[in-house]
Amino acid sequence: MFYRKSIPKIYQNVKLSYSMRTIVDTTKVAPEKFDRTKFLEGDTVILRDTTKKIKGPRIALVGPLIKGSKTEKYGEIFCHDSIIGKSVRSVVKTNKEKSFTLHFPTLDEYILKISRHTTPIYPKDANTIVALLDLHPYSRILEAGTGNGSLTLYLARAIYPTGHIHTIDINSDSIHKAQKNIRQYFRGIYYDNITFSTGSCSNILSSLPGSAEKYDGVVLDMPEPWSELSWIMPKLKLDGFIICYLPNITQILELIKIIRENKFKLATIQVLEVQWRPWEVRATVIRSKMGENVPFSVNKLIMDNKIPEKALAYVCKPAYMPSSHSAFLVQLKKIEEDSLKKVKFQNLYDLGELAKNSEDSEDSEDSEDLEDSEDSEDSEDSEDSIDSGKIRRIRKIHMVDL
Incomplete structure (x- = not known):
């Protein structure tokens, strides 16, 4: 990692505390890392069968390339020496003289083809999470639940080169495999933008210095994300998003229930299930x-x-490709200390609570108005008094700062 001594011109108008932020100086990254015209030793390669097929060619992921090594896929043997030094879209032949074209893998292809020890966050969900977090190149993101590093790569690509990802997993084996996967994608250019920590969220976050910069966003991929909210909330910037990746709806109900019971300063923005429908x-x-x-x-x-x-x-x-359910995405936003009443209603219970509080606060005033109206000889004045009481109550409920 490198530290910038001065702020680049394109970021001079962005009000950030750069003295506290560790960023990658891309001017010191070897130029060959960005050259994707030919394949070098250590690269990961996608090979596509040149046999013309209506349903598309077979695809094999080979790598990292090592001189003198061989890889077997689909009963075919690929010699790494025949790939190293070749240009993109070159054709190589296997031991059975079958032809394959060479390509650098897209991130989606890489995530779907790498070996896995845990179920990855699939591209449809990972891309949606990046959008829901509203990421920028300077964003600082906390990820709890590294897994095999699939979402970590999507996040790192979105904030590269000046942002940072802090990813935490309780399983050290998961951390090691995620580090390996991230190093082997795109020559490891995103690796220096990521900090890996092993342990629980509470232990890791409690060990951070009080002066540490807060996170712009948080992603929680864990069975019980509500158990870590009390530790995460102080570390999240105001108006920052928390995205929870939860496989079943009962987890969502438990999450919303605990947020309400503990009065966490979080608004539920939306709950999504992402479905792609190919044609x-x-x-x-x-x-x-x-x-x-x-x-x-x-x-x-x-x-x-x-x-x-x-x-x-x-x-x-x-296309007849029914996509199975992967998970629900819950988008939460950190709000002000007293701003639960200032956020547009997201849930029915928000409206109920606000109405109840409003009725309690206006109870004495409304009762006086009603008593005065009953004593009045003019029945029309009585009706006007009751109507004004209703109007005040309605205003209290519905005049909300958005």
Whole structure:
């Protein structure tokens, strides 16, 4: 890690305490780390089968590349020496003379293809979490529940190069495997932006100095996130988000219940279940327009792009790929000390509590108004007095600072 002595021009207008922030000086990162035109020793590679298939080619993840090493995938043997030094989209052959093209893996491909000892946070959820946290290059994020480092990579990419991720896991084996996965992606450029800690959230956070900068956002991937809220809240900046990754709805109900019972200064913004719905859009052949005596192969015509114009048609429909449930995402926001009444109603119980408090505070005033109105000889004045009491109560409930 490096420390900047001066603030870059592009960040001079951003009011941050840079004297307390550790950031990576990208000018001191080896230039070859950013060169993705050819493959170097230590890289991780995606190989795609060049055999033309309608449903897409087979994909293999190979790496890190080591001189003299070999990797077996799909019954094929890939020699690392035949890959090192090659350019992107070059073609290499296996021991069985099958051809594969070379590519750098996208982050989604990398997460889905790496070996795993725990279930990762899948791309659809990880990308949504990054959006819900509203991250910026200078953000400082706490992650509790490192796992295999999948979400850590998405977070690190979003805040690179001037932000920082502090990730905590109670399992030291998970930390070691996450470090390995992060080092092997994109030549490890995000590794220096991450601090790894082993232990419980409460133990790690209580050991931080009081002068430590607060976090801009928090992600909790643990079975009982409510057990750590009392330690996390003082470390989170005002108006910062907490995202909880919870597999089942009973955990969400318990979380909301405990937040309410303990009067944590948190507003529930939204609860999401992310579902991707892929579509199948491809060319096809209308057999009846090909002629009765013309032999042909539909797959060959499609893959060779030789479908006659008169027989050309397109398939457009949702792909039959039912996506299973992964988890719910709960977005919470830290609010002011007395701002529970200033936040737009997110839950029914917020409205009920606010109405109850308003009724209690206005009880004596309203009762006096009603007594005066009853003693009045003018029935219209009585009705006006009652109406004014209702109006005051309604205003107390609904005139909310947003």
